[in-house]
Amino acid sequence: MSQDLRELFKREREEQKHEMQQGHEDRFLRRLDEELPRKKNSSFFFLKIAATVLLLVTAGYFGFMKYSKGHTIKEIIVDGKNEAQEEKGISLGDLSPDLKKVENYYVANINLELSKLEVSDDNKGMVDSFMDQLESLNTEYLKLNEELNQIGPNDQTISALIQNLQLRLQLLQKLKKKLNNLNTSKNEQVETNII
Numbered sequence: 344m345s346q347d348l349r350e351l352f353k354r355e356r357e358e359q360k361h362e363m364q365q366g367h368e369d370r371f372l373r374r375l376d377e378e379l380p381r382k383k384n385s386s387f388f389f390l391k392i393a394a395t396v397l398l399l400v401t402a403g404y405f406g407f408m409k410y411s412k413g414h415t416i417k418e419i420i421v422d423g424k425n426e427a428q429e430e431k432g433i434s435l436g437d438l439s440p441d442l443k444k445v446e447n448y449y450v451a452n453i454n455l456e457l458s459k460l461e462v463s464d465d466n467k468g469m470v471d472s473f474m475d476q477l478e479s480l481n482t483e484y485l486k487l488n489e490e491l492n493q494i495g496p497n498d499q500t501i502s503a504l505i506q507n508l509q510l511r512l513q514l515l516q517k518l519k520k521k522l523n524n525l526n527t528s529k530n531e532q533v534e535t536n537i538i
Contacts, residue, residue: 434488435504438496442505449508456515465529466522473518480511 436443462470484507491500 433492433496435491435501438501442501445505446508449505449512453508453511453515456512456519459519460515461522466525469521469525470518473514477511477514480507480514483507484511 434446436446460470484504487500487504487507491504494500
């Protein structure tokens with residue numbers, strides 16, 4: 344009485360062979376097409392529109408940032424190497440892997456601080472004065488690199504290069520602090536005016 348159901352179903356499947364009527368699949372697909380018409384690929388069309396809008400918004404943003412007056416600052420991007428060095432010499436990072444790590448650390452942090460700056464009409468003068476100081480430090484860094492290439496690596500030049508990078512980072516952090524103080528004092532003035 345105890346039969347294995349799997350064996351029973353297996354035997355039954357072998358005994359009964361079901362075949363579809365000829366043309367059944369074609370009729371089924373035709374009827375399916377009549378009942379559910381195929382959609383055109385509207386998502387691809389939507390993606391085209393979204394990409395176009397994104398492109399226009401991005402171009403508009405960069406155009407606005409480039410041509411907006413009163414909100415621009417001098418663009419200073421700190422790079423470990425400049426064009427003159429790539430042609431004829433070595434830089435701080437070329438001397439040892441440890442010095443390369445130090446240089447990359449400071450360059451990355453300086454560029455990060457520069458990217459975080461928020462300039463408005465109220466703080467533009469302060470930011471410009473700090474940018475002038477940063478530009479002079481950058482010029483001094485290039486001179487130190489030339490000295491490194493002419494005289495060769497020595498402790499004084501290497502420490503001066505590292506110190507220059509440290510000064511630039513400290514200068515940007517000081518600017519950030521002053522901007523925060525300026526913003527908080529403005530907020531306090533607005534609050535007292537409201538009261």
